[in-house]
Structures are given as structure tokens and as C-alpha cells.
Amino acid sequence: MSTSVVLKNVNKDYHSVEGITVQALSNVTLTVEEGEFAVLVGPSGCGKSTLLRIIGGLDYQTSGEVKVNGRDVRGPISDVGIVFQDPLLMEWRSTLQNVMLPVEILRLDRSKFRPRALDLLRLVGLSGFENRYPGELSGGMRQRVAIARALIHDPSLLLMDEPFGALDEITREQMCAELLRIWSQTGKTVVFVTHSIPEAVFLGDRVIVLSARPGVVKENKTIHLPRPRTGRLRGDHEYTDYCQTIRERLGLVS
Amino acid sequence: MWRSRDVLGLAPAVILFLILVAAWETLAPVFKIPDIILPVPSQIGRSLLDSDMNWFLHIGVTAFEIAVGFAIAAVFGIALAVVMVMVSWLRTLLMPYVLLAQMIPKIAFAPLFFLVLGYNLLSAIVVTFLVAFFPMVVDTMTGLNSVDPRMEDLLRSLQASRFDILRKAQIPTALPFIFSGLKVSSTLAVIGATVAEFISARAGLGFLIINAQVTFNAALAFAAAIYLVLLGIVFYGMIDAVERLAMPWKRKARVA
Numbered sequence: 001m002s003t004s005v006v007l008k009n010v011n012k013d014y015h016s017v018e019g020i021t022v023q024a025l026s027n028v029t030l031t032v033e034e035g036e037f038a039v040l041v042g043p044s045g046c047g048k049s050t051l052l053r054i055i056g057g058l059d060y061q062t063s064g065e066v067k068v069n070g071r072d073v074r075g076p077i078s079d080v081g082i083v084f085q086d087p088l089l090m091e092w093r094s095t096l097q098n099v100m101l102p103v104e105i106l107r108l109d110r111s112k113f114r115p116r117a118l119d120l121l122r123l124v125g126l127s128g129f130e131n132r133y134p135g136e137l138s139g140g141m142r143q144r145v146a147i148a149r150a151l152i153h154d155p156s157l158l159l160m161d162e163p164f165g166a167l168d169e170i171t172r173e174q175m176c177a178e179l180l181r182i183w184s185q186t187g188k189t190v191v192f193v194t195h196s197i198p199e200a201v202f203l204g205d206r207v208i209v210l211s212a213r214p215g216v217v218k219e220n221k222t223i224h225l226p227r228p229r230t231g232r233l234r235g236d237h238e239y240t241d242y243c244q245t246i247r248e249r250l251g252l253v254s
Numbered sequence: 255m256w257r258s259r260d261v262l263g264l265a266p267a268v269i270l271f272l273i274l275v276a277a278w279e280t281l282a283p284v285f286k287i288p289d290i291i292l293p294v295p296s297q298i299g300r301s302l303l304d305s306d307m308n309w310f311l312h313i314g315v316t317a318f319e320i321a322v323g324f325a326i327a328a329v330f331g332i333a334l335a336v337v338m339v340m341v342s343w344l345r346t347l348l349m350p351y352v353l354l355a356q357m358i359p360k361i362a363f364a365p366l367f368f369l370v371l372g373y374n375l376l377s378a379i380v381v382t383f384l385v386a387f388f389p390m391v392v393d394t395m396t397g398l399n400s401v402d403p404r405m406e407d408l409l410r411s412l413q414a415s416r417f418d419i420l421r422k423a424q425i426p427t428a429l430p431f432i433f434s435g436l437k438v439s440s441t442l443a444v445i446g447a448t449v450a451e452f453i454s455a456r457a458g459l460g461f462l463i464i465n466a467q468v469t470f471n472a473a474l475a476f477a478a479a480i481y482l483v484l485l486g487i488v489f490y491g492m493i494d495a496v497e498r499l500a501m502p503w504k505r506k507a508r509v510a
Contacts, residue, residue, distance in 0.1 A: 058407050076411045088405050092426045092503050105412040105422065133503040153412075 003070075004157055004189040005032040005055055010064035012050055023214035024050050028064070030208055030217060034156070037183060037190045039204035041197060041246065047215030048193045052159050055191060056080050068157060078106055081150030081188075085162040087142040089134040095121065095145050096130040102153045113152060120148040123182055140171040147179070151186060158183075160192045164199070173231060176202055180229055197250075201242045202229060209249045219249040293473035301477035313481055315458040316447055319375065320489065323382025324443035328436060330383075331390025338391075339398040340420065352391055360384050361449050368454050378450035378458075385446030386439040393438070397431025398424045430504075433497040440493055444486040459485070 012025040024047040032038045040048040053059035054066055057076040066073045068080070081102075089098045096117055103113040121127060124144040134142055143163055150158055163179075164172045176199060183190055194200050200207045201223055209219035223242055225233060233239050247253050275295045282294045289297060301307070338345040338352075364381045371377040401423045409419050451460025459478045466475035498505065 053407075056411050058411055076413050078411075078413050080411060082408060082411050084404055084408070086402075086404060088402065088408050090405075090423070090426065092429070092501065101422070102412050105409060105414045105418055135503060 002034050003031050004034045004036070004068065005030075005038075005191060006065070006067040007031070007051075007055070008065040010051070010054065010061045010066060012047065012054065012059075013062045025054075025061070026214035026216050028210075028215065028217055030220060032189060032191055032206075034189055035187050037180075037192065037203055037205045039192045039194060039200040039207045040210060041194055041200040041207055041250075042210030042215065043195060043212045043250070046210040046212040048195075048210050049161050051210075051215065052161050052191060052193050055157075056082055056159050078102075078153065079155050080157045080159055081153070081155040083143070083146050083150045083158070083160045083163040085165045087134070087139075087146040089142055089145055089149075091134050094131045094133060095126060095137070098134065098145055099148045099152050101149060106153055108153065116154075117148070117152055120151055121145075123185065124148045125178065138171075139167055140175055143167065143175065144178070147182065151182075151188070156189060158188045158190045160190060162193055162195065165194070172199070173234075177229075177231060179203065180227070184228060197243050197246050198234065201225075201239060201246065202233065207242075207246060209246055211250075219246065221245065221249075290470045290472050293476060297473040298476040298480070301471075301473040302480060304477075307474075307477075309481065312457055312459050312462055312478070313485065315375075315455075316451065316460065316482070317485055319378045319382050319447040319450065319458065320440075320443045320485065323379045323446060324386050324440055324489070326379075326383045327386035327390050327439055327443065331387050331435070331439070332394050332432060335391050335394035335398060336420070336425075339395055339424070340416065352388060356388050356392065360446075364449055365453055368450075373454040378447060378455065381450040381453075382443050382446035385449075386443040389438045389442065390435045393431045393435030394428055397428025397435075400431070401427045429501055433493065433500070436493045436497075437490060440489040441486060444482060444489070448482060 007028050007030050010025055010028040011023070014022045014024055016022060028051060030038075040051060042048050050059060054061050055068060055073065057073045057080075068077055071077075090101070093101070096114075099117040099120060100110065100113065103110055103117075118127075118130065121130060124147055126141060126144055126148070129137065129141065134145070137145065146163070150160075164175050167175060180203065192200075192203060194203075204223050207219070207221050207223060208217055209221070210216065211218045221242070225236075225239060225242070244253065279295050282292060293301075302309075334348075334352075338348060360381075363384075367380050367384075368377045371380060398420075401419075405423055406419060409423060414422070447458070448460040448463075451458040452464050455461035459482045462478040463475045466472065466478065
């Protein structure tokens with residue numbers, strides 16, 4: 001198995017208007033293996049979104065090394081699919097057209113990708129909604145469209161920035177289970193950012209705990225829970241033990 | 255395109271209008287208001303339908319000035335906004351002028367255009383264009399700049415070009431702003447054409463109003479003004495209809 005993402009001593013500083021330098025990330029070193037589901041968890045302001053943006057080439061590290069699929073990241077890379085907290089759908093495009101957006105931007109053959117888009121919509125459970133506008137969909141459905149859109153150009157790496165953060169708890173748990181099903185069927189590498197500890201443990205092969213200001217890797221824990229994981233897992237004490245360990249690393253258990 | 259419920263919703267307003275017109279018609283003679291000050295509705299009605307008036311010509315001339323002036327304002331306004339949003343040095347250069355022009359009462363300069371360009375249809379069109387132009391620029395720019403920055407990130411992550419972002423995100427996002435600009439602009443175009451005709455014209459509804467004033471024909475002035483109102487409504491209605499066609503997603507109901 002080869003390595004998908006390599007971060008070596010990554011630092012990120014921000015310069016505020018007042019001239020103060022804020023350290024967002026400090027010496028972050030981690031690797032994500034191909035096909036792995038890695039979860040970054042940490043409080044608000046720990047720089048986890050920044051880290052994700054740096055991996056996706058939307059932001060630059062102040063120092064350190066960032067590699068995706070063995071190549072230095074020097075700008076946006078199209079081998080990546082991104083899902084943000086907000087589904088960011090274009091309200092003037094139908095569901096299918098929204099999924100097809102990356103195909104248009106990357107100037108790929110539309111007729112070749114259309115069946116794939118329909119397959120993906122089936123995969124995310126939105127068959128029959130191809131011609132609906134985002135305004136006609138629920139929050140969970142919109143995020144499903146965003147996931148299908150992130151997968152359409154068949155990127156090897158999926159970056160997810162708190163994708164279920166705006167959903168209600170029930171929809172959120174459903175979407176987590178759905179995401180694992182989609183992941184198991186597509187075999188993508190996933191880097192998933194969340195501030196929910198149970199979500200991190202439920203989803204991840206590995207949970208990377210970041211502390212706040214500056215973001216430092218506090219823990220890099222492999223989650224040895226069997227797959228496929230379903231809602232039943234949430235009652236297991238192995239699962240709750242993992243959650244508790246991570247809480248401890250975040251200083252929540254005193 | 256309009257649902258019957260919308261039409262029925264207008265009924266109370268129409269009934270009120272009819273009552274007011276009837277009251278005006280019956281009360282004006284009672285209070286002995288002279289015709290040259292306030293003609294009664296029936297006189298205005300006669301003037302509206304007066305076959306000696308050559309209404310077609312006058313309405314046609316004014317409609318032409320409005321249509322051409324407005325169309326140029328719309329096309330150039332949108333184009334200038336796009337250019338200014340895309341090219342930052344042009345924005346820096348031209349934005350102060352756009353803002354200044356917003357504040358200038360353009361009507362005040364209208365007679366100058368007639369002096370420079372001659373007392374003809376062209377001057378009337380230029381005045382109409384100028385009055386209608388600036389809201390178009392400002393509204394379009396606002397719309398083009400209102401794309402969610404995270405949407406730009408998403409597009410950038412796909413290595414979208416500046417032009418891709420304009421075409422796929424900025425222009426569709428700007429559409430509602432552009433249409434509200436067009437509506438404001440069309441109303442202003444009616445004012446522009448009318449004022450231009452006040453200054454100098456050989457035909458047109460504004461020309462008729464000025465003529466009616468000189469000849470103390472208040473009924474004619476009213477009739478011309480009513481045709482102007484109708485022209486304005488027709489232009490506005492056409493834009494509204496195009497807007498509904500251009501943005502079908504706005505019509506769909508939200509379920510969540």
C-alpha cells in the first residue's frame with residue numbers, strides 16, 4: 001500500500017491586520033495511507049480546516065513539506081475531491097448538473113461522465129432527484145449531492161471539512177453510516193475533519209487529535225474496530241473506550 | 255404566467271380605483287373645478303381614444319427612445335460591470351467615476367446633450383441611456399461580487415480559470431441582481447425619455463405633455479401621462495416575464 005498524503009513539519013502562520021503573527025499549525029507531521037480513512041479531530045481554531053486546505057492546495061504552509069501521491073503540493077490539485085460543511089451547491093443547477101460541475105471545469109468528456117454521475121447519485125441514495133433543484137432538497141440530501149460531486153472526477157483523495165457539521169444529530173448519524181458505505185464501495189483515501197469525537201471514532205481507521213492554537217498533533221490513534229461499522233457499534237464499550245481516550249487527550253477528563 | 259390567485263388579489267385595488275374615478279367624475283362638477291385645472295375622467299378618456307391625435311406615432315416615438323436607450327444601458331452596463339470586476343486596474347480607474355455619476359443629477363445635463371448632439375432623436379436616446387445606465391453597472395457589480403468565497407475555493411480546487419469562475423458562478427449568482435437593476439433602469443429610462451422630450455422633440459408623449467401645457471389642454475396632458483405609465487408597466491412586465499423564464503429555479507418551492 002502506498003502513501004497518499006505526507007505532511008512533514010508543517011507550520012502555518014497568519015499575519016493579522018494589527019501585525020500580530022498567529023501560529024495556526026505547529027510542526028504537524030503525519031501520513032495517510034492510500035485507501036485509509038483518517039480523521040482530524042480538535043476544537044475550533046485548532047487549524048484542522050487550514051490543514052485540509054493546505055493538503056488541497058487552497059492554502060500554503062509557511063514552512064514544511066506537503067505531498068499528495070508523492071508530489072509536492074504547489075496549488076490546487078484536481079486529484080482531490082472536497083466537501084465543505086456547507087454543501088455549496090449552485091441553486092441554478094439541477095442535482096445532476098451540480099454533480100457534473102467538476103467534469104465541466106476539468107473539461108472532461110460530458111457524455112462519458114453522465115452515466116457515472118447517475119451511478120453516483122444512486123450510490124448516495126438520490127436516484128429520482130436528478131432534475132430537482134437544490135432548493136427542493138433537504139440539508140442531508142444537499143450534502144449527498146456535494147459528496148457525489150466530489151467523487152465525479154474519480155479523485156484518489158477525498159477531503160471533507162466538517163461535512164455533517166450543519167446537520168441535525170439524527171441525519172448526521174445516518175450520513176456517517178452512508179459515508180462509510182460509499183467509502184467502502186469506492187476505496188478512496190479520506191481525510192475527514194470534525195470536532196465530534198464520537199463521529200471521529202465511528203468513521204476513522206485513524207484519529208489524529210489536534211490541540212488548539214497552535215494546532216499540534218497530540219495523538220495519532222489507530223482505531224481497531226471491525227468494519228463494516230453500523231449504528232450498533234455506538235453502544236459497544238470498545239467504541240466508547242476509544243472516545244474516552246480521545247477525550248482524555250483533549251483534556252476533557254480531569 | 256400569472257396565477258389566477260394573483261389576478262384575484264388585484265380585485266380590491268381595482269375596485270378602489272373605480273370608486274375613486276367615479277367619485278372624481280361626480281364630485282368635480284359639484285365643486286366647480288375648471289377643466290383646464292382638473293379634467294374629469296371622461297374627458298381624459300375621450301382624449302385617450304381621440305382618433306385625431308395620432309397616438310400611435312407619439313407612443314411609438316417614446317417607446318423607441320425608451321427601448322433603445324434602455325437596451326444600450328443594459329448591454330453596456332452589464333459589460334462594464336463584468337470588465338470592472340475582472341480587471342482590477344480598470345476598476346480602480348473607473349469606479350470613482352461610476353460612483354460620482356450616480357450622485358450627479360443627470361437630468362441637469364440633458365440640455366447640454368441637445369446642444370452638442372443636435373435637437374434630434376439621438377440626443378433623446380443618449381439622455382435616456384445616461385439616466386438608465388448607472389444603476390445597471392452598480393447592481394451587476396454587486397451581483398458579480400456576491401459569490402460565496404467558499405464556492406470560489408471549490409472551483410479553484412478544480413483548477414478553474416478566472417473565466418470559468420465568471421461563467422459558472424459569478425454570472426448566474428448575479429442574475430437576480432441584474433434583473434433588479436433592469437427593473438430600476440427601465441423605470442428610469444421612461445423618465446429619461448420623457449424629460450428629453452420636454453427639452454426638445456417634434457413627437458412623443460413628453461412632447462405632447464409640454465404642448466398640452468402651452469395650449470391649456472389638461473385632458474391631453476393627463477392622457478399622455480397615462481400612456482407613459484402604461485409604457486412603463488409594459489417594459490417592467492416584459493422584464494419580469496423574462497426574469498421568470500431566466501431563473502426557473504426561483505419558482506420551485508422549498509421543501510426544507
